[in-house]
Amino acid sequence: xxxxxxxxxxKRYGATDVLRGVDLDVDHGERIAILGASxxxxxxxxxxxxxxxxxxxGTVTLDGQAIGRRESELVKLRQRIGMVFQQFNLFPHMTAIxxxxxxLRTVRxxxxxxxxxRAETELARVGLADKAETYPAHLSGGQKQRVAIARALAMxxxxxxxxxPTSALDPELVGEVLTVIRSLAEEGRTMLLVTHELGFAYxxxxxxxxxxxxxxxxxxxxxxxxxxPRKERTQSFLARHKEFSL
Amino acid sequence: MRWDFASVFxxxxxxxxxxxxxxxxxxxxxxxxxxxxxxxxxxxxxxxRWAYVPATIFVExxxxxxxxxxxxWFYFALPILLPFSISPLAAxxxxxxxxxxxxxxxxxxxxxxxxxRGQWDGARAIGMSWAQAMRRIILPQALxxxxxxxxxxxxxxxxxxTLASAVAYVELLQQGKLIASLNFNPxxxxxxxxxxxxxxxxxxxxxxxxxxxxxxxxx
Numbered sequence: 001x002x003x004x005x006x007x008x009x010x011k012r013y014g015a016t017d018v019l020r021g022v023d024l025d026v027d028h029g030e031r032i033a034i035l036g037a038s039x040x041x042x043x044x045x046x047x048x049x050x051x052x053x054x055x056x057x058g059t060v061t062l063d064g065q066a067i068g069r070r071e072s073e074l075v076k077l078r079q080r081i082g083m084v085f086q087q088f089n090l091f092p093h094m095t096a097i098x099x100x101x102x103x104l105r106t107v108r109x110x111x112x113x114x115x116x117x118r119a120e121t122e123l124a125r126v127g128l129a130d131k132a133e134t135y136p137a138h139l140s141g142g143q144k145q146r147v148a149i150a151r152a153l154a155m156x157x158x159x160x161x162x163x164x165p166t167s168a169l170d171p172e173l174v175g176e177v178l179t180v181i182r183s184l185a186e187e188g189r190t191m192l193l194v195t196h197e198l199g200f201a202y203x204x205x206x207x208x209x210x211x212x213x214x215x216x217x218x219x220x221x222x223x224x225x226x227x228x229p230r231k232e233r234t235q236s237f238l239a240r241h242k243e244f245s246l
Numbered sequence: 247m248r249w250d251f252a253s254v255f256x257x258x259x260x261x262x263x264x265x266x267x268x269x270x271x272x273x274x275x276x277x278x279x280x281x282x283x284x285x286x287x288x289x290x291x292x293x294x295r296w297a298y299v300p301a302t303i304f305v306e307x308x309x310x311x312x313x314x315x316x317x318x319w320f321y322f323a324l325p326i327l328l329p330f331s332i333s334p335l336a337a338x339x340x341x342x343x344x345x346x347x348x349x350x351x352x353x354x355x356x357x358x359x360x361x362x363r364g365q366w367d368g369a370r371a372i373g374m375s376w377a378q379a380m381r382r383i384i385l386p387q388a389l390x391x392x393x394x395x396x397x398x399x400x401x402x403x404x405x406x407x408t409l410a411s412a413v414a415y416v417e418l419l420q421q422g423k424l425i426a427s428l429n430f431n432p433x434x435x436x437x438x439x440x441x442x443x444x445x446x447x448x449x450x451x452x453x454x455x456x457x458x459x460x461x462x463x464x465x
Contacts, residue, residue, distance in 0.1 A: 050371065052367060052370060052371065071375070071376070075373055075374070075375050076373070078370060078371060078372070078373040079372070079373030082371070082372075083367075083371040085364065085367060085368070085371075087364050088364075088368075089362075089364040089365060089367050089368030089371075090368065091365065091368060091369075091383055091387075092387065092464060093386050093387055093390070093464050094464075102372065102382065102383075103372035103373060103374070106374060106378050106382050107372060107373045107374055107378070135464040136464075137464060148368075151368075151372065152371070152372070155372055155373065
């Protein structure tokens with residue numbers, strides 16, 4: 001069953017067409033990895049889905065309900081779609097648990113005790129129950145990203161968007177974040193993941209999309225796209241990625 | 247030449263009344279100036295022309311005219327244009343508050359602009375409205391960065407309060423003038439006024455250093 005339907009999504013920055021009419025259906029429980037060279041529009045596509053960027057044309061439909069452009073509608077939409085960023089974007093003036101509680105308190109209007117209990121559950125889920133009172137400045141990159149994931153999960157999102165969640169991390173910290181994302185995948189959560197971790201995409205995604213020139217150039221199962229790509233550009237992208245692998 | 251502070255101490259009552267007047271106008275201008283400054287600063291930050299243009303005109307007008315002229319204008323010119331008179335306190339408070347609002351508006355705008363775009367992303371991604379993100383995420387961080395600049399503003403307001411003496415508002419300088427003219431002791435009278443200002447301001451500045459250190463506990 002379709003959870004999210006994207007039709008004709010277009011985004012232009014000045015004279016540059018970043019997205020040229022992207023169509024995409026996301027079913028409940030699907031895990032879609034989005035690949036592409038830098039500048040191919042991966043992040044822009046993700047950011048247009050929850051209107052962090054305003055698309056120039058096209059429609060986004062969530063659960064059969066078309067999303068308008070009024071701010072009040074967009075605010076409600078974003079409460080249903082969780083997003084995790086490359087740069088974490090934690091709130092530095094709040095502790096880890098404060099970050100996770102913030103949406104519950106300010107947006108959902110939970111009482112303090114209820115928000116705290118829920119936030120503790122989410123922090124425990126990402127393995128950071130003991131860091132609840134720590135400020136982001138004293139957390140490692142991997143811990144920050146796990147707090148950011150907990151912050152998104154606390155809002156009970158129907159869909160999770162990951163925008164290169166491990167690209168800003170030291171290599172030895174990538175694993176702990178991918179482990180958390182995989183555990184969410186195993187729970188059957190619907191997610192879209194922009195990533196350069198091809199191995200992770202192969203093992204965790206149910207579908208892989210290769211973006212080029214602002215359109216979906218090729219898509220299919222991880223095996224089809226990553227092991228037997230049909231299009232020449234996909235092949236050369238993958239070859240470049242494998243150039244220095246072991 | 248002999249310094250004779252006895253003639254000043256004899257007028258302690260007058261100085262106390264002056265100090266009370268100074269503190270009163272300081273409190274009024276601090277609250278009005280810094281809160282109106284926030285409103286104007288948000289206008290300067292806004293993308294909407296309807297907010298940006300009036301805020302910009304306000305800032306440019308009050309930044310580029312002297313406070314003393316504004317106070318005199320409000321006291322002597324405004325009552326001619328409008329059918330009511332205005333007290334010295336009101337005229338001086340208006341001049342100092344509007345001027346402080348213009349300067350602090352630029353501090354607020356700069357502070358808000360200095361916050362990383364990612365903080366807006368983080369706030370909006372959990373479904374916050376613009377106002378919620380501003381109040382809960384952006385302003386608390388911006389205010390922290392702005393503390394030194396806003397502290398300077400507060401000190402400036404405190405010292406600008408002496409301009410109210412131009413419309414005979416009873417504050418420290420006005421009382422100092424009075425004591426000097428009655429006792430022919432300008433050296434002692436004005437020295438006493440300067441010392442009293444220092445005694446008020448120095449602890450205030452020390453307190454703001456403490457505040458800045460406390461605000462840094464999340465780093």
